[in-house]
Amino acid sequence: MITLVFCVIVLAIVIPHLWVLGRKRLYRELVVFCLLMIPGIAFSYMAATLIIIEEPLFFLEWIYRPVNDLFSMFFPS
């Protein structure tokens, strides 16, 4: 049910936007709109259906953990 409602809402929002952008020949805007809409729809669908990601900001930990570990080595508390 929630998938159906979600699809109806998305189509009701996306189709008029695509139509307006196409009619005004804003093709670059249309491409960027679609590029952003794809992750937007995916994330929103996951949120609407309560899908949980464990460690969503894993990339922050992955990048900065070595830096933090290095500082902890120099300044042990």
Next chain:
Amino acid sequence: MLEPGKISIRQLTVLFYLAMIGDMIIILPPIAAGYAHQNGWIVALASIPMGMVLVWLMLKLAAHYPDSSLVQICERILGRWLGGLVSVTYLIFFVIAGSIYVREVGDFLTTQLFANTPIRYIHLLFIATLLWAIWHGLESIARSAELLLPLFILIYIVLILCLLPEIEVSRLKPILGEDHLWMLRGTMLTTFYPFGEMIVFLMVIPYVQHQKHLKRDVLLASLLAGLTLALIIFISLTVLGSFFTQHNIYATYTLTQKINIGGFLQRIEALMAAAWVLTTFLKSCLFFYAFALGTAQLFKLRSTKPLYVPTTFIIFGLSLLVATDVSYYLNTIVPFWIDWNLTYSLLFPLLLLAIHHIRNRKKSVLPG
């Protein structure tokens, strides 16, 4: 010009003050007390000059390119591809930070005020309001900030005055008795968390009229916002004590629940909640706006408006996906989030300024 509106320096200053307080008025006291315990207020005071240096650095960069936003500055200094890459990382920062603020509001309202309302509906309402504000442009957001400032100050003053009888200064002892390394970490946190995130204003500064006193006024706003935050941490520590401040996620909100003047003036916590939602709303607005405008500038679009709806979808989705629970963004991710803020508010601006100066020196040495 993607943004047709222009805001005045006064509007920028008000926006800066309220956005810097943003979500920090609620989440900073427990985080500062977690690192520096009863010395959290000293750490918050010590972070003000350091934070002002960060803001000064940001303004210095903006002064070299007064008509360019952060995304355009990156491109002008680093070139199309490398500048574009740095801009993309900034845009990711803006959209994730914006989502976190929405999540903070959602978590706060569903745990403290609307316990039976699903968080998704709170987010939906909040994001719909964000979209409405963004759709009306930067000028409308700035004017709203001007209107909301007296309300925020009134609530803040009422909170402080009503809590004065509850203050016990002995709760701050022993002063400076903590591990100094943890104090240093606490200072870093209270610097890069509230001040560092203000890098988003580099997306707004090109749209400010008459930039004569820009630096002075923005630095003054950052000083006042830093003092406002330090005072709330001080009040929280002296009224609740360091243990309770550290272990209560919404310590400032709990403070308001303690207000009881003559058994008559009590339960005014909804006012505090309103003030906090207002400031977080303005901060979220800025990050939403910065993401949409930055993306439009990166792809050289003629209009930003087509990007507002996709951004709304992204922020709505991310606001629920970006953290598993409250403790994830208030404990687990905090040490890495500070590093992230440090990268965007100190390292990248320093790098951009250094390259700008090297290029200019080369130009002045080489004739023609």
